[in-house]
Amino acid sequence: MDTEIITLPVIPTRGLVVYPLSTTQYDVSSKKAVIALTESIKKDQRVFMPATINVLEDEELESNLTKIGTVAEIKQAIRISDSEIRIIVEGLFRANTIRYTETESFMEAEVQEAELTNTDDNITISALKQAVKIAFVKNVQILPQYLRLSNDTVTMIRSCEDAGTLCDLVAEHAIVNLNYKMDILNELDIEKRLNMLLEYLNEEFIILNTEHDIGEKVKASMDENQREYYLKERLKAINDELGENMLGDSDLAEELDKYTEKVDELQLSEENEQKLKKEIEKLSKLPSISQEAGIIRSYLDACLALPWNTSTIDETDIAKIRNKLDSDHYGMKEVKERIIEAIAVKQLCKEKNNQMILCLAGPPGVGKTSIAKSIAEALGKSYARVALGGVHDESEIRGHRRTYLGAMQGRIMYAMTQAKTNNPLILLDEIDKLGNDFRGDPTSALLEVLDSEQNFSFYDHYIDMPFDLSQVLFVTTANNLSSIPAPLRDRMDIIELSSYTSEEKLNIAKKHLIKKQLKKNGLTSKNFKITDSALVDLIENYTREAGVRTLERYIAKLMRKAAVKIVSGEEKSVRISVKNIEDFLGARKFNRDEMNDKDEVGLATGLAWTAVGGVTLPVEVAVTSGSGKLILTGSLGDVMKESAQAAFTCVRTRAETLGIEKDFYKIYDFHIHVPEGATPKDGPSAGITIATAITSALTGRAVRRDIAMTGEITLRGRVLPIGGLKEKSLAAYRLGIRTVIIPKDNVPNLEEIDDTVKNEVKFVPVSTIDEVLDTALCSKKQTGKKHAKKEPKTEVLETRI
Incomplete structure (x- = not known):
C-alpha cells in the first residue's frame, strides 16, 4: 500500500549521510539550506536530507542529489556565525524522491516513505546479521585507534536484532568511504544490504590495516627530532600506497600546519601550548567528517581567537581624557574624576593588581551605558558589552563543559574575543537583573571575574585553560543596588548617578x-x-x-x-x-502648579525614593466621628502601615501638648489614604509626614504648602535618618518646593546633593517631631477645622509623602 506523499524543505548534506534512527550533527552554510531550515522550524521541524553525490559540484543541483534520502527531525539549531547554523537532527525514515521543486529562496521535495523488502527474518538473514556483527567486532578490536567507538556504541550494535537498523548503525560508525555509505542508504532490499555491508566491512578492514602498517613503518623510520612531521608523512604514505585520498580531505595536512603555526605565534605558557597541540594531534587521527573532529575544530578556533598576548597602549594624557569625557557627557563629575584618578595612579604604580572595577548605579536614562563607551574611547581601549539582564545559567558566565554537543565559551571569554585585546573595557550591563535557578547562580560565578585577587587566572569551563583578566577595566551598571548580593557588591567601586536637574x-x-x-x-x-x-x-x-x-x-x-x-x-x-x-x-502633560495653591489643614508633602529617582506621593486623612478606628488604604506595604500606627500613637502621647482633646482617639475614626491606590508603596520614611497630617487635621492648623519632609518616627517622637536624600531633594526641587525637612542625622548627606538644588532649596534638619510641627504647621487655626468633642466634623485632605 502506497504511503502518503509529503512536501518538505530540502537540506542536502555534503560529505555526510544521515541514516534513520541516528542522531547527527551537521553545519548548514549555504543560503538556500539556511532558509529551508528556517521554514522547517516554523512548521513541523521536519526536513528531507539527501546526500550530495559529488562533493565538488553544486550540492543544490537535482542531478547531484541521491534519489533516496532521509526524512529527519530538527532537534536543536545553534547559530555559530552570521552565515552558518549547526543543527542536530534525528533520522526518521528513508524516503524516495518524487519531485524536486525550486521556490524563490529554497528547494522543496515531494517524497514518499521508501518500502523495504525482505524484512522478515529467515535463516539467510540471520546468518548475514551474525557475519556482519563478527566483521564489525573484528574491525573494532584490531583497529580501535581508527574507529574510536565508545563501549556503549559497540554494545548497542552487538545487541541489535533488526537487520535494517543493524546495517544503518554499522554503516554510520564503521564505514569511512562516502560512496559506500550512500550505497547502504539507497539499498531497500535488506538481504542485499547485508551482503553489501559485509563486503564493505572486509574492504575497510584491509584498507585501515594497510594504513596502520604504513603508519608504523613511517614512525619507525623517523628520528625523535622529526616527530612534528609525522602527520604530513603519514598522509603522504597513505596517498602513495592507495593512489587516492581515502579520507576525502586533501588539505588536512595544510590545516593542521596552520593550527600548529598559530599556536606557536601566540607564545603561550608551556602547559597551555602542549594542551592545544594535543588537540591538534587528536584531530589528525579523526575522519574530517566525524562529529568529534568538528568539536575539536570549534574548540581550537575559540582558543586561538582569544587575545592571549595582544594589548593596546592606553591614553595617559589626563587633559585629553578629561576633554573627551566632557565633550561626550555633561555633568557626571564623580565618574570622570574616578577615571582620572585611576589613570594618575596607574602612571605612578606599575603593579598589575591595581585593577579598577566600577559600578554605575542609578535610574534609567541617566547615561550609565553611554558613559562606559565614552570612557573606552577616551582611554583608547577596545570596548565590548555583555548584557546580563535575565541571565539565569551559570554556564553563561563560566562557559559550558565540552561533554556535550552545543557547548560553547561563556560570555566573558566571548567578550574578550570581540575586544581582540587583553586590556579592553568590558561593560557588564544590568548586573542587578541577574537571576538564579536550578542551572546555577550567575552572580556567584561573577565573583571570580570581578575579584582582582582571583581573575588573573580566570577559568572558563569550555576553554579549559586559565586566562588573565587582571588588565581588563570592568564597568557594571545597575538600577537597584539592593538586588545585588552583598559579596558581589563588595567587589565593586560603586558610583551612584542621581536624577538630572x-x-x-x-x-x-x-x-x-x-x-x-x-x-x-x-x-x-x-x-x-x-x-x-x-x-x-x-x-x-x-x-x-x-x-x-x-x-x-x-x-x-x-x-x-x-x-x-x-x-x-x-x-x-x-x-x-x-x-x-x-x-x-499637543496639550502639556504636567503643570508646575501641581503643588497646592494654598495652605490646607492636614496637607503635608512627603518624599519617597524609587528605582527611577525621587518622587512625591499624596496622602489623604479623613477624621470622622466614631470609636477610634484607624483605617489605612492606598496599597501600603507593611513598613508604611507600621509607620502610620507609630505616628498615630506618637500624636496620642502629645495630645495635651498639642492642644488636642485627651480622648480624641475614642470618639473619632481616622482614615489615612495615599492616592493612586493601584500603585504599591512602601518604605521607612513616611512617619513624620503622617504624624504632621494627623496633627494638622486634629488641631485645625494648616500645613505649609511649600514644605516637603522625609523621616521616620519613633513612639517617643524621635526622627530617624533615611536613605535616598539626593533623589528625594531633586523630586522636591522639580515640584517647586523650596523647603525640605530632613532628619538631623542626614546632614552629612547634603554634600552629595547637586549645587543647583542646594542653592535653591533650604534644608531644615530636625531631631524630634516637635521641631517638625513647629516648622511645618501654620500658627493660626483655620475656622471650623479643629475637631471638638461635641461637634466632630469630617475633613478629607491630600498629602504628598
Whole structure:
C-alpha cells in the first residue's frame, strides 16, 4: 500500500549521510539550506536530507542529489556565525524522491516513505546479521585507534536484532568511504544490504590495516627530532600506497600546519601550548567528517581567537581624557574624576593588581551605558558589552563543559574575543537583573571575574585553560543596588548617578540630544531651531523623569513633524518656541502648579525614593466621628502601615501638648489614604509626614504648602535618618518646593546633593517631631477645622509623602 506523499524543505548534506534512527550533527552554510531550515522550524521541524553525490559540484543541483534520502527531525539549531547554523537532527525514515521543486529562496521535495523488502527474518538473514556483527567486532578490536567507538556504541550494535537498523548503525560508525555509505542508504532490499555491508566491512578492514602498517613503518623510520612531521608523512604514505585520498580531505595536512603555526605565534605558557597541540594531534587521527573532529575544530578556533598576548597602549594624557569625557557627557563629575584618578595612579604604580572595577548605579536614562563607551574611547581601549539582564545559567558566565554537543565559551571569554585585546573595557550591563535557578547562580560565578585577587587566572569551563583578566577595566551598571548580593557588591567601586536637574537636562539637550537627532532626522541647525525657553517648557511640562530618554523622544518627535512641514513645502525652516510647542506636541502633560495653591489643614508633602529617582506621593486623612478606628488604604506595604500606627500613637502621647482633646482617639475614626491606590508603596520614611497630617487635621492648623519632609518616627517622637536624600531633594526641587525637612542625622548627606538644588532649596534638619510641627504647621487655626468633642466634623485632605 502506497504511503502518503509529503512536501518538505530540502537540506542536502555534503560529505555526510544521515541514516534513520541516528542522531547527527551537521553545519548548514549555504543560503538556500539556511532558509529551508528556517521554514522547517516554523512548521513541523521536519526536513528531507539527501546526500550530495559529488562533493565538488553544486550540492543544490537535482542531478547531484541521491534519489533516496532521509526524512529527519530538527532537534536543536545553534547559530555559530552570521552565515552558518549547526543543527542536530534525528533520522526518521528513508524516503524516495518524487519531485524536486525550486521556490524563490529554497528547494522543496515531494517524497514518499521508501518500502523495504525482505524484512522478515529467515535463516539467510540471520546468518548475514551474525557475519556482519563478527566483521564489525573484528574491525573494532584490531583497529580501535581508527574507529574510536565508545563501549556503549559497540554494545548497542552487538545487541541489535533488526537487520535494517543493524546495517544503518554499522554503516554510520564503521564505514569511512562516502560512496559506500550512500550505497547502504539507497539499498531497500535488506538481504542485499547485508551482503553489501559485509563486503564493505572486509574492504575497510584491509584498507585501515594497510594504513596502520604504513603508519608504523613511517614512525619507525623517523628520528625523535622529526616527530612534528609525522602527520604530513603519514598522509603522504597513505596517498602513495592507495593512489587516492581515502579520507576525502586533501588539505588536512595544510590545516593542521596552520593550527600548529598559530599556536606557536601566540607564545603561550608551556602547559597551555602542549594542551592545544594535543588537540591538534587528536584531530589528525579523526575522519574530517566525524562529529568529534568538528568539536575539536570549534574548540581550537575559540582558543586561538582569544587575545592571549595582544594589548593596546592606553591614553595617559589626563587633559585629553578629561576633554573627551566632557565633550561626550555633561555633568557626571564623580565618574570622570574616578577615571582620572585611576589613570594618575596607574602612571605612578606599575603593579598589575591595581585593577579598577566600577559600578554605575542609578535610574534609567541617566547615561550609565553611554558613559562606559565614552570612557573606552577616551582611554583608547577596545570596548565590548555583555548584557546580563535575565541571565539565569551559570554556564553563561563560566562557559559550558565540552561533554556535550552545543557547548560553547561563556560570555566573558566571548567578550574578550570581540575586544581582540587583553586590556579592553568590558561593560557588564544590568548586573542587578541577574537571576538564579536550578542551572546555577550567575552572580556567584561573577565573583571570580570581578575579584582582582582571583581573575588573573580566570577559568572558563569550555576553554579549559586559565586566562588573565587582571588588565581588563570592568564597568557594571545597575538600577537597584539592593538586588545585588552583598559579596558581589563588595567587589565593586560603586558610583551612584542621581536624577538630572532641569538645568542639567537643558544643557544635555543643547549639547548632545539636539545634535544627535538633527543628524538622525536629516535636518540642520539652519532649517530647525528650538529656543531655550521651549526646551525648558518641554522639560518641565512634557517630561517628568530621572534621565533624558523621554526628553530625547520628544525632541525627535518635534523634528519629525518639522520634517513633514519642510518636505511638504509648508515651511522652509521651523522654529519651536513656547508659543507654538503645543501645535506640535499637543496639550502639556504636567503643570508646575501641581503643588497646592494654598495652605490646607492636614496637607503635608512627603518624599519617597524609587528605582527611577525621587518622587512625591499624596496622602489623604479623613477624621470622622466614631470609636477610634484607624483605617489605612492606598496599597501600603507593611513598613508604611507600621509607620502610620507609630505616628498615630506618637500624636496620642502629645495630645495635651498639642492642644488636642485627651480622648480624641475614642470618639473619632481616622482614615489615612495615599492616592493612586493601584500603585504599591512602601518604605521607612513616611512617619513624620503622617504624624504632621494627623496633627494638622486634629488641631485645625494648616500645613505649609511649600514644605516637603522625609523621616521616620519613633513612639517617643524621635526622627530617624533615611536613605535616598539626593533623589528625594531633586523630586522636591522639580515640584517647586523650596523647603525640605530632613532628619538631623542626614546632614552629612547634603554634600552629595547637586549645587543647583542646594542653592535653591533650604534644608531644615530636625531631631524630634516637635521641631517638625513647629516648622511645618501654620500658627493660626483655620475656622471650623479643629475637631471638638461635641461637634466632630469630617475633613478629607491630600498629602504628598
